[in-house]
Amino acid sequence: MARTMLVLLGVFLMFTSAFALIEAEPLSINTSGVDRMPWVFEDSIYFVTQGYNIYQATWDNGECGEPEPVKGAVNSSQNEISPCVIRNNDGELVMYFGRYTGSDRDYDFFRSVFNEEKGEWGEPEVVLELSTETQDWKIWVNGDETKAYVTTKGAFGGLEPTGVRDIWISEKENGKWSTPTKVNEVNSSGNEWSVFVDPDGKIWFDSSRDDSIGGYDIYFYDPSTGEIGHPEMMINSFYDERSLWTDGTMIVFSTVDRPNGMGGYDLFIAKLE
Secondary structure: OHHHHHHHHHHHHHHHHHHHHOOOEEOOOOOOOOEEEEEEEOOEEEEEEOOOEEEEEEEEOOEEOOOEEOOEOOOOOOOEEEEEEEEOOOOOEEEEEEEEOOOOOOEEEEEEEEEOOOOEEOOOEEOHHHOOOOOEEEEEEOOOOOEEEEEEOOOOOOOOOOOOEEEEEEEEEOOEEOOOEEOOOOOOOOEEEEEEEOOOOOEEEEEOOOOOOOOOEEEEEEOOOOEEEOOHHHOOOOOOEEEEEEOOOEEEEEEEOOOOOOOOEEEEEEEOO
C-alpha cells in the first residue's frame, strides 16, 4: 500500500509540475463583464466585450494596449460577435463577424472593409451564402477569401445537422461561396461552437464531449494524421474553454470563471511550444 501511494504521489507531482510550466495567464484587457472571441491580426487584438460590441487593442506578443470600440459601422445597437480580420489579395483589411439581426434568423454573418482614408470600417454587408435561417455563431476565412469555416445551429443544402451546432466548410467558386458542407471529421452529437484554422492547417474548435475536462474543452483536428488532439491540462481546465485564436506557437482563448480571471468570460494566453 505504501509503495502504491508513493508511485501515485510521484505521478501527481510530475503532472502538476508539467502543468505549472504551461499555465495560462489572463490578458490585461479583461474586465468584470464579458471578454471573449479573440482574434489577433498584425499589431491588434480584436475581441468581444462591453455589451457584445467588437473592440480592439494594440498587441505586442501578449502585451495589450487600452481597448476601444472599432471605428465605423461594425458595431450597432444589436450584438456583434466573432470578429475574423484578414488582409486580402487586394490589400484590403476585411472583417467578417456575426450580428444579431433581431429576427427569427438570430445571428447572421457580415463582411466589412476598412476605409483607409477615413480610418474606419465601412457599412457591413450580410453574407447570405454562409448564413442560415437560425443561429450562426463563428466564422473563419482565409487570407485570399477562398475558404471559410463556420459554426451554426442551422444547416445547409438540405443536410441534417450532426449535433446541436456543427462546423461547415465552403470554398469560393467563380467568385461565389459554394453551399457549405459538414466537416464530418470534427462534428459530434454535442455542440461545436467555434472554429479556427492555424497556419499548419490544424482545425481548432471547442466542444462538449465525453472526455471533456470541463463542460467545454478546446480540441484540434490534424488533417495530416486524421486524429483529434485534446490539449487537456495544457489549456483546458475544470471550467469552460471556448473560442480561440492561435498562430501555432501561442493560443489566446476565452474561458469562464477561472479563479485568476476578472469574472465571467475572460481572455487567457498560453504557449503551445
